[in-house]
Amino acid sequence: MQTENLIAAGFTDPVFQSQAAFRAVLAALSEPGTLQTVSGAILPPDGLCAATATALLTLADYETPIFLPQQLRDGPAGAWLRFHCGAAILDAPAGGAFAVIDGASAAPPLAAFDPGHDQFPDRSATVLVQCAALTGGESVTLSGPGIAGSRSIAPQGLRPGFWAEVAANAELYPLGVDLILSCGDALIGLPRTTQIEETA
Structure with missing residues (x-):
């Protein structure tokens, strides 16, 4: 088998690493806007950052289909x-x-x-949004459950109109998707309950 066809390893210590990653994802979604780091990060396949790959390795299984854009679906990430x-x-x-x-x-x-x-709002999708960075961009203000008062985040590398989409998603509550912004080995949770206010 040629080197380019080899599939990279997953967790080296599945129990410890998956438990640590689950705690990081849970903390991110229960405390929206806080920066969480996945410990014991893996070497992700091309196209996925470590936080995205670790979260999926922890949460996804044969009962949870995953949508990938074509360039990821047909490449090392999909395999x-x-x-x-x-x-x-x-x-x-x-x-x-x-x-x-x-x-x-x-x-x-x-x-x-x-x-x-x-009848089953909990069966919505969780969308992992890969960003250029989780700090240093244009700031938005978050409020809602899990946030004392308000909290600001400033991720980079988001398309125009993204925050308007997030605000529209929040209006669907109790329906709506949950979001995880990721870059490198860090992530930020934005559950559907989070309200977004763009900074003027």
């Missing part, structure tokens, strides 16, 4: 997720329990992902 998670990799956003998108890409919009249903 890596199929092998390590056993998950189906989808080419359409609507059916994914999880999804990975490039924050700078114009498509797909957040509205394309499954917002859940009236």
Whole structure:
């Protein structure tokens, strides 16, 4: 087998690393806007940052289809997720329990992902948005559950109109997707309950 066809390793200590990653994801979503770091980061496949790959390796399995854009789906990232998670990799956003998108890409919009249903709002998609950086960009103010007063974040590498999409998603509550912004080995959670105010 040629080197370029080899699938990179996943967790070296699955129990410890998955538990630590789960705690980081849980903290990110329960305390929106806080910067969380995945410990014991893995070497991710091309196209996925360490935080995205670690979160999916922790949360996804054969029962949770994953949407990937074509360049990821047809490359090392798709093969890596199929092998390590056993998950189906989808080419359409609507059916994914999880999804990975490039924050700078114009498509797909957040509205394309499954917002859940009236009887089962918890069955909505979780969308991992890969960013150029999680600090140093234009600031937005967050409020809502898990935030005392307000909290500001300033990620970089997000498409024009992204925050308007996030605000529209929050208006769907109790439906709506949950978001995880990721870069390197860090992530920020933005659950559907979080209200967004763009800084003038």
